[in-house]
Amino acid sequence: MAIGSIKSIRTKIRSIGNIKKITRAMEMVSAAKLRKVQERLMAVRPYASRITSFLTGLAGRVRNLDFPLFQGRDHVRRIGVVLVMGEKGLCGSFNSNMLRFYGEFQKKHPVPVDLTAIGKKTVDMAKKSGVTPVDSYVNLKTDVSFGEIQSWTNRLIASFLDGTVDEVWVLYTEYMNAVTFRPRAVKFLPVETEKTEGKEDSAGDYEFEPSPKEILDRLIPRYVQTTFHRLLLESMSSEHAARMNAMHNATDNAKDLVSSLTLIYNKARQASITKELLDIVGGAEALRG
Amino acid sequence: MAKEFQFEVVTPERTVFSKSVTSVIMPAHEGYLGVLAGHAPLLALLQPGEIVIRLPNGEQEEIVVAGGFADVGPKKCLILADAAETPEQVSVERARKAYDKARQAMSERKPGHSLEELELALKRAENRLKFAQRRKKA
Numbered sequence: 001m002a003i004g005s006i007k008s009i010r011t012k013i014r015s016i017g018n019i020k021k022i023t024r025a026m027e028m029v030s031a032a033k034l035r036k037v038q039e040r041l042m043a044v045r046p047y048a049s050r051i052t053s054f055l056t057g058l059a060g061r062v063r064n065l066d067f068p069l070f071q072g073r074d075h076v077r078r079i080g081v082v083l084v085m086g087e088k089g090l091c092g093s094f095n096s097n098m099l100r101f102y103g104e105f106q107k108k109h110p111v112p113v114d115l116t117a118i119g120k121k122t123v124d125m126a127k128k129s130g131v132t133p134v135d136s137y138v139n140l141k142t143d144v145s146f147g148e149i150q151s152w153t154n155r156l157i158a159s160f161l162d163g164t165v166d167e168v169w170v171l172y173t174e175y176m177n178a179v180t181f182r183p184r185a186v187k188f189l190p191v192e193t194e195k196t197e198g199k200e201d202s203a204g205d206y207e208f209e210p211s212p213k214e215i216l217d218r219l220i221p222r223y224v225q226t227t228f229h230r231l232l233l234e235s236m237s238s239e240h241a242a243r244m245n246a247m248h249n250a251t252d253n254a255k256d257l258v259s260s261l262t263l264i265y266n267k268a269r270q271a272s273i274t275k276e277l278l279d280i281v282g283g284a285e286a287l288r289g
Numbered sequence: 290m291a292k293e294f295q296f297e298v299v300t301p302e303r304t305v306f307s308k309s310v311t312s313v314i315m316p317a318h319e320g321y322l323g324v325l326a327g328h329a330p331l332l333a334l335l336q337p338g339e340i341v342i343r344l345p346n347g348e349q350e351e352i353v354v355a356g357g358f359a360d361v362g363p364k365k366c367l368i369l370a371d372a373a374e375t376p377e378q379v380s381v382e383r384a385r386k387a388y389d390k391a392r393q394a395m396s397e398r399k400p401g402h403s404l405e406e407l408e409l410a411l412k413r414a415e416n417r418l419k420f421a422q423r424r425k426k427a
Contacts, residue, residue: 043301043302043303044301044302046299046304047299047300047301047369048301050299050367050369051358051369054332054358054360054367054369057332057360058332206330206331206332207329207330207331207332208331208332208333209317209318209319209322209331209332209333209334210318210319210334212332214318214334215332215333215334215358218334218358219358222358222369222371226301229301
């Protein structure tokens with residue numbers, strides 16, 4: 001084999017080695033970020049699930065619940081969709097799965113959509129498909145402040161209350177563990193409560209301090225914000241986990257590539273040495289002759 | 290021997306307390322409320338204040354809360370607090386800072402906040418500061 005190709009193989013090995021270093025570093029960074037977000041997610045989950053059961057319990061016990069956020073509308077003309085995707089690419093199928101899921105979601109809900117885009121990838125997607133989001137938020141931080149969440153949920157609630165949209169859905173990726181996560185859609189508004197038909201009279205054996213209405217007034221904003229916060233954390237955890245896995249695979253692939261290229265390189269090197277030796281031996285033979 | 294029941298304090302940041310206890314006193318909306326095992330079901334709003342917990346071994350624990358909700362049942366009592374801290378977690382400096390900030394916001398009447406909200410924030414800060422200072426002396 002020619003010297004030139006040996007050299008080109010060596011360059012290739014070196015550049016793949018560099019790629020490996022980068023992907024390894026990205027894997028580490030994602031792992032660290034994942035740990036941070038996951039910690040917050042695990043902290044918020046117990047509170048979120050309890051406030052949900054608190055709310056459904058309360059709503060189920062109060063008859064004639066006269067709270068606009070609970071009231072579903074019979075005729076859904078327009079829905080608000082909050083689409084949560086990643087900030088960056090290089091995270092395997094995380095974003096494309098969500099996109100496919102959104103496509104299916106739209107088939108199931110063939111009504112006009114007011115899109116709220118969260119994450120840079122969502123904004124990019126919207127731009128590509130010619131949709132103008134009602135609202136968009138990028139550069140989501142791990143420690144989203146409470147005030148920020150409040151301003152988003154307030155806007156969603158306002159658009160629901162003034163009748164711009166009849167339902168609000170959130171599409172996010174649920175985080176199960178570091179290797180499993182799946183896209184999900186949840187109906188955010190109206191707040192769905194369990195119907196406890198059979199227990200009509202159970203309100204009697206519960207006391208309220210002060211009145212149920214006053215408790216609901218305080219509880220609902222809390223509930224909405226906590227839920228929203230949890231969904232964001234779920235999505236962020238999934239994104240980091242997806243990137244960590246993708247980068248791990250990339251590092252492994254680079255390793256394989258380097259070892260197979262090294263084998264080719266060594267073979268080529270050995271072949272050229274053998275060839276040189278043959279030349280020398282041949283030359284010496286000719287001189288002696 | 291007093292009957293025990295399960296008591297939990299959960300905030301969006303963490304689970305602050307989760308143990309079997311014999312009695313709990315909490316700052317409910319209408320005033321402090323004592324809970325023993327077998328309490329009638331009750332849903333209550335909490336105001337900023339202190340929760341006093343008595344453990345089965347006779348020891349007492351205190352937790353400062355910034356308001357929240359309580360779900361009391363015969364065998365279980367759950368508090369969903371906006372924020373809650375045990376004496377070890379609360380720091381006087383941080384409490385003072387929050388207090389000063391709340392006072393300033395109050396005196397400036399920051400736009401975008403209702404007077405009610407500001408009052409509540411001030412009350413929360415005051416409550417925490419008092420708690421922190423008392424714990425330090427003790």
